[in-house]
Amino acid sequence: MKIPSKHIENAVDQMASLPGIGRRTALRLVLQLMNRSNEEVLAFSDSFVEMKEHVKQCKTCGNVSDKELCSICLNPRRDHQLICIVEDVRDVLAIESTDTYKGVYHVLGGIISPMDGVGPSDLSIPNLIQRVEEGQISEVIFALSATMEGDTTNFFIYKKLKQFNIIISSIARGVAIGSELQYADEVTLSRSLLNRQPFIV
Amino acid sequence: MKIPSKHIENAVDQMASLPGIGRRTALRLVLQLMNRSNEEVLAFSDSFVEMKEHVKQCKTCGNVSDKELCSICLNPRRDHQLICIVEDVRDVLAIESTDTYKGVYHVLGGIISPMDGVGPSDLSIPNLIQRVEEGQISEVIFALSATMEGDTTNFFIYKKLKQFNIIISSIARGVAIGSELQYADEVTLSRSLLNRQPFIV
Numbered sequence: 001m002k003i004p005s006k007h008i009e010n011a012v013d014q015m016a017s018l019p020g021i022g023r024r025t026a027l028r029l030v031l032q033l034m035n036r037s038n039e040e041v042l043a044f045s046d047s048f049v050e051m052k053e054h055v056k057q058c059k060t061c062g063n064v065s066d067k068e069l070c071s072i073c074l075n076p077r078r079d080h081q082l083i084c085i086v087e088d089v090r091d092v093l094a095i096e097s098t099d100t101y102k103g104v105y106h107v108l109g110g111i112i113s114p115m116d117g118v119g120p121s122d123l124s125i126p127n128l129i130q131r132v133e134e135g136q137i138s139e140v141i142f143a144l145s146a147t148m149e150g151d152t153t154n155f156f157i158y159k160k161l162k163q164f165n166i167i168i169s170s171i172a173r174g175v176a177i178g179s180e181l182q183y184a185d186e187v188t189l190s191r192s193l194l195n196r197q198p199f200i201v
Numbered sequence: 202m203k204i205p206s207k208h209i210e211n212a213v214d215q216m217a218s219l220p221g222i223g224r225r226t227a228l229r230l231v232l233q234l235m236n237r238s239n240e241e242v243l244a245f246s247d248s249f250v251e252m253k254e255h256v257k258q259c260k261t262c263g264n265v266s267d268k269e270l271c272s273i274c275l276n277p278r279r280d281h282q283l284i285c286i287v288e289d290v291r292d293v294l295a296i297e298s299t300d301t302y303k304g305v306y307h308v309l310g311g312i313i314s315p316m317d318g319v320g321p322s323d324l325s326i327p328n329l330i331q332r333v334e335e336g337q338i339s340e341v342i343f344a345l346s347a348t349m350e351g352d353t354t355n356f357f358i359y360k361k362l363k364q365f366n367i368i369i370s371s372i373a374r375g376v377a378i379g380s381e382l383q384y385a386d387e388v389t390l391s392r393s394l395l396n397r398q399p400f401i402v
Binding site: 002003004005006007008010011013014015017018019020021025027028029030031032033034036038041042043044045046047048049050051052053054055063064065066070071072088089090093096097 | 203204205206207208209211212214215218219220221222226228229230231232233234235237239242243244245246247248249250251252253254255256264265266267271272273289290291294297298
């Protein structure tokens with residue numbers, strides 16, 4: 001598909017640089033922007049520059065924040081002895097939306113994935129070790145993806161942390177609530193049988 | 202999902218204002234932008250403002266263009282007596298990519314759709330009538346969607362154009378090439394039987 005304007009072409013290229021957006025979708029989105037007023041397009045564009053300018057990474061946990069430290073790390077009512085290790089900021093938001101977890105987080109910024117060229121040095125693992133060394137941490141919870149990359153990362157961090165006198169745990173894996181048993185995959189089902197829990201009435 | 206920064210919140214709102222982008226996808230895209238350098242985010246944002254600033258609508262056909270008139274309308278080797286009526290700029294690109302059509306276009310900018318509040322006055326139908334009145338047009342081809350809205354728009358324009366001494370045609374509807382007969386819907390199949398063509402060896 002040949003686009004008749006180099007400005008549209010450029011906008012489509014930029015839009016298609018976002019993950020999961022193909023050139024056809026990008027063109028649809030860009031032409032929709034074209035139909036908006038100048039002010040609306042300016043507001044659209046500015047929102048990203050402004051975000052990049054003002055949003056920082058929390059110096060402690062790596063979560064996004066408008067200040068040096070994020071609202072979770074600054075909250076005195078959270079349990080700062082309990083650290084949940086996650087891959088991404090979106091995982092923090094997902095766990096926060098459950099309103100169940102009262103500890104703090106550590107955002108790795110990815111998982112070890114040699115195929116994608118992500119090694120341990122690309123993740124904020126040293127910061128985590130430092131937090132455990134310096135702080136009064138009682139427990140670290142692994143909440144990474146249950147994939148080979150996630151397991152590799154878990155194991156790498158485990159080896160670094162086992163010297164400290166802390167509990168190292170992992171979130172429970174099992175058949176999801178509301179999902180039917182027959183559709184659960186074998187690994188999940190066998191894990192949920194092995195890790196069975198006392199039945200509480 | 203509560204986003205911990207008003208700047209990210211704003212960027213997500215803007216991203217989610219694009220058609221077909223939900224808030225979850227928007228958040229994924231916005232956080233990916235956050236991981237880019239300042240220069241990259243600036244290039245991303247600027248591309249849309251620059252497009253809005255420089256790209257115009259062709260004064261004749263309504264296609265997008267960097268100049269007053271689009272490259273198709275300016276091309277002396279196109280057949281300017283033949284106008285293909287389409288809904289959207291993307292339809293022009295789709296037809297152009299076939300390399301078959303040598304006429305010019307008229308982009309309506311939508312179709313008549315009372316449900317969405319789009320009436321004939323919102324479309325560039327007067328421009329089309331003017332083109333037929335003034336120019337030496339021999340044929341007008343309808344290439345709108347084969348929906349109720351498309352048919353309504355076709356009929357509305359047909360009523361306005363039938364007074365002129367021109368051929369009014371519509372693109373062929375039928376079973377798509379490469380698709381299996383058994384999966385074609387009844388309306389398409391019955392239309393393709395009615396409009397059967399002489400078999401050419």
